[in-house]
Amino acid sequence: MGSVKWLQILDPLRGLFERSGVDYPMMRRILEMKLLMDGRRVPTLIQKSSKTADPDNQSNQFIKSLWIYVVISVVLVPFVVMKTNYMFQMSLVFGILMFMITTSMISDFSSVMLDVRDRNILFSKPVQRRTISMAKLLHVLIYLLLLTGSLTVVPLVVGLFRHGVLFFLLFLVEVILMDFFIVVLTAVLYWLVLRFFDGEKLKDIINYVQIGLTIVMTVGYQFISRLFNFVDLKVAFRPQWWEIFIFPAWFASPFEWLLGEGKSPLIVIFSVLSVVGPLVAWWVYSLLMPSFERNLQKLASHHGRGKSGGFRLQEGLGKLFCRGKLERLFFRFSWDMMGRERDFKLKVYPQLGFSIIFPFIFMFNTLRSEGGFAAMRTGKGFLFLYFCALMIPSIIMMLKYSGNYKGAWIYQTAPLTDTAPVYKGALKAMVVRLFAPVFLLQAVIFLIIFGARIVPDLVVILLGVLLYVVVSFMALEKGLPFSQPFQGSQSGSGFVIFGLLVLLGVFAGAHFGFTFLPYGEYLYMLLLLVLNLLAWKLAFRELPAS
Structure with a gap:
């Protein structure tokens, strides 16, 4: 049947998973099956005319498209290269990254996070719900890390040669923490919707929430550039308490604290939040996972849509x-x-x-x-x-x-x-x-x-x-x-x-x-x-x- 050998990198974290109530061997096996199935997709109607029938050639199209994100990542290089103000340049970098990754999350990975097909196969077996939820979450995280890696590989290399090893390691750690934070934030958002709505109404609300989240992320990105004042071509940053709600500022603060000149208490608080925030979010999500899976069954319910005046409208x-x-x-x-x-x-x-x-x-x-x-x-x-x-x-x-x-x-x-x-x-x-x-x-x-x-x-x-x-x-x-x-x-x-x-x-x-x-x-x-x-x-x- 084949196997995914590189999943061994999860083995050192086995104790952490088991302490959170996850059956690690079962979770790893479920995750392995998901990844193997991703590489064995049903060919499209275009692919059916292909001369080759080798199933290995029907690889995951997402992975094959990652080079496009590598090209896009060049946009971040000028912000990484500059030595104007770490808080300024890295807030822009993380703002762009969070915007692009979050929109990809809600457009490409929602169907994975909201997948109800596991219920038909695994829920009738002696498998813990928390184990299934963690396998699903890691499934999303793996692809999200691939996406993030493609978007950051060029800036990381440039940052290594421009600012040194400490900058490189700090950038790498903050990017990983940012990914955890984005996944949990999206999952909690869906949990809130699942908690109060059901059926077809829920499916419509999810789409409206996605549009709203896209708007909020785009408008929020505009606020990042407003945090800074340019005086004599120098960037001045005066932290305010309300900027605690601007998440990219969290992940940029450690650069200013450790590598720059920002030693104000708010910079320290933002830096601590960049580490504590994602970890606390992960802990909260682990508590919500059973409830998330229980409410996820509402997506499997199908209620007929009543007739309305919409038919007359489209007819006209x-x-x-x-x-x-x-x-x-x-x-x-x-x-x-x-x-x-x-x-x-x-x-x-x-x-x-x-x-x-x-x-x-x-x-x-x-x-x-x-x-x-x-x-x-x-x-x-x-x-x-x-x-x-x-x-x-x-x-x-x-x-x-x-x-x-x-x-x-x-x-x-x-x-x-x-x-x-x-x-x-x-x-x-x-x-x-x-x-x-x-x-x-x-x-x-x-x-x-x-x-x-x-x-x-x-x-x-x-x-x-x-x-x-x-x-x-x-x-x-x-x-x-x-x-x-x-x-x-x-x-x-x-x-x-x-x-x-x-x-x-x-x-x-x-x-x-x-x-x-x-x-x-x-x-x-x-x-x-x-x-x-x-x-x-x-x-x-x-x-x-x-």
Whole structure:
């Protein structure tokens, strides 16, 4: 059957696990089986055409994608290299790391932490619940440490040569403690939701909590740079009591205390919290594990959704935006799947949080440079609304995945002579259900800030985003909606999505350029209208049937 030899690194901690009530041999065996199964995933519909049938080639796609995070980690190098102020530079480093790791946690690892399949196999066996919970937690931690290692390997090496061995060791320890803290914080958050809700309502609330957590983490990251004052190109940090709630400041404080010049009592307190906080959080989670597992069974309950006016709404929207019965049919099908497919929502809905807040973050960051709110209102800050479309390439890429992908046999049995209505209906459902509410909310707020003068610009932005949807669809790898398992969703498309994000900036730049021409907004509007008519007509020719 095989084994995972490197799990022997857990053996020195056996006593610690057993003192916390965990059956260590059983826990290690369960964890070993989980890791082995991760490397034996069911191949996707794309993989089924592969020439090789060697199961060893069907390796974990997450591990194969770690090199992308190594590339991203280069962003942290300038902050590690500088010797301005340890508290300043390391708060930024840990702020970025906590932001990226937490968002990955809630989007990629929630399905592991909230997995209820263990109940069907292990709960009927003489296995302690605490042992099962610890195996699940370590399963998440292993992948989280791989992710964190990829994000920090370059900064760690640079820090070793730039600041010495003590900096390297301190950085390594604080990163590990940060990972423990993130896992427990996420688990406790889910425990609170599980404690008070159940069934389908709980599954919806989890998605809303993820969006809220994404927003809180993003906005919280903005506070980090506000902790510091720049005086004569020197960074001054004056710790305040309320900064105890800014978690990245905890993990940055030991660098300032041991390597820098910060010896204030609050710096010492923050440094102690960076060690005690994760350990106490781990202890609290170990106490909550039995309750967590008991409440987790609520996710296995399925209650039928009552009929509501939602059907009439999607029926009316389908008639309004779709041409032909088949296109309207798949508009309604995709609408329902996006609202009920829990795995899809776990991966996609947190991205809505980014799209909601990014335009406002970039806009308000320009307040200082433009001389205040009054000056900003007369400027072109409304162009930041283009950032609400950041989510579109990722969501289009995710449209072909589903937890119920085995139902895709319906595509082969249905008399489909042309798959264009299938793709077109799914894309329009994505635009109307996911993008339109975000855009309308932000458009209203921008109208309040900038006034009625930007109404033509809002129309231009909407037309530009609709064209961007079609271009993204053409550039990304295609698959019939909700027809492939999520196991393949980690692979590929990274560079394509990056290129599409650059293209979004090109759209915004072109809009900015046209504003300097007489009636430039209306000229750009006419150009985009023509391009949309052509693109939506030509993009759906010769599409794959499977």
